[in-house]
Amino acid sequence: MSYTNRVIGILSTSLVCALSQAATEIEVWHTLNPANRAEFEKIVKQFNAEQNDTKVELKAFADQIALTSPDSRALAAKRKPDLVQLDDNRSPDVIANNQDILPYYEFAKKYPIPDNTSILAQTSGFIRDKQNRLLAFPFMAEIPVMFYNLDAYKKAGLDPNAPGATWAALQAQLLLLRDKAYYDCPYATSQQVSVHLENLAAMNNSLYATPNNGLDNAKGAVLNFDTLFMRHIAMMVSWKKVNIFSVNSNSNQPDGLFAEGKCAVLTSGSGSLGQFAATKDLKFGVAPLPYYDQLTPKPGVPFVSGSALWVTTGQPVEQYKATASFLAYLSKPVVAAAWHQKTGFLPLNDASTRAADVSFYGSIPGLNRIVENMRQATTKTNRGFRLNGYARIEPMLSVELDAALSGQVPPVKALTTAIEEAKVMSGEAPAPASASNNKKSKK
Secondary structure: OOHHHHHHHHHHHHHHHHHHOOOEEEEEEEOOOHHHHHHHHHHHHHHHHHOOOEEEEEEEOOOHHHHOOHHHHHHHHHOOOOEEEEEOOOOHHHHHOOOOEEOHHHHHHHOOOOOHHHEOOOOOHHHEOOOOOEOOEEEEEEOEEEEEEHHHHHHOOOOOOOOOOEHHHHHHHHHHHHHOOOOOEEEEEOOHHHHHHHHHHHHOOOOOEEOHHHOOOOOOOEEOOOHHHHHHHHHHHHHHHOOOEEEEOOOOOHHHHHHOOOEEEEEEEHHHHHHHHOOOOOOEEEEOOOEOOOOOOOOOOOOOEEEEEEEEOOOOHHHHHHHHHHHHHHHOHHHHHHHHHHHOOOOOEHHHHHHOOHHHHHHOOOHHHHHHHHOOOOHHHHOOOOOOOHHHHHHHHHHHHHHHHOOOOOHHHHHHHHHHHHHHHOOOOOOOOOOOOOOOOOO
């Protein structure tokens, strides 16, 4: 055999080997904020570098609306993602029944994932069905919390280690932040439906929906906006009038104001912690949401929510195996611990808590208490609530909150209107005959 033929033979053999060993590519679609996105990209880069069998490609979207837009659906028709991050819609069974979704427990049966059984029930109940089966991978589980600026508290003469535990105590502190620390924005809230409606119930050991938060059967469940809700929203309106409650939104936009030091106190999701921890010169603490001690001697535990990674149907076996290897990597204690600490998302399993750096909890006042509180979560709170059509109901609730907080509509009217509209949206009541296209929309 000539030299040339030998070289060609060697090259051909090498090419065949290279092709046979090519990494299986999987694609993950997500809607993480910039800080959490950067951390996720680091994890993926590390995973891709540590092995040659699987290559993960990420595709970021601005939000869930962009991820589910017609353009995205057209893109998915050509190349369906292997994993997709979807927000909790309080009807995970409905998502799991979609023809494009493969429930996680079914996927894990075919492609076993180490440590799969160790995923904490306390932080994954929101994405489980009645049989306690995981429907998706709960990598972005979170709870609403209260962030507060340590320097602002010191400037106002307040103890930076004692943020208001009750709404009344917080009100007194906000007045000092306004009058002594001269904050134009003493208090702001992101995720206003979660903070001021959903978890108002959970923190005060009340029901958000009856009967039993819809956990027995979402069909027939209705919102439980009783006196607690009426009084709380009325109190928030009074805060608006005296300029201690400055900014409210159902998005995370107010987070930026807190990061910039413009707002002294913020209620938002724990998943915002990563953004604040990465902000230079921002010193902050974190505390549970306030509660009303007149209603309950001991505060409740907030509903776990957030988002999760859902497995899609119709993928080749090799891609499913690659997806399983990636999820197994995310489940590793050291990886899950770093993700929890860098982002503020809840621990995935006990091992990740044990693997966490103890000094991290000490660097942010109150953070350890938040994590410990979640260990007290019961089935009643860790599964959250179930309400049919909640993906449509939540935006409506935000509109009604805006109307009440801006003074356009009395709190009682806003909440009673929300109850009736939610009944229609969930299919529990027929649309009123008077409904028409000329119905005024709220801005």
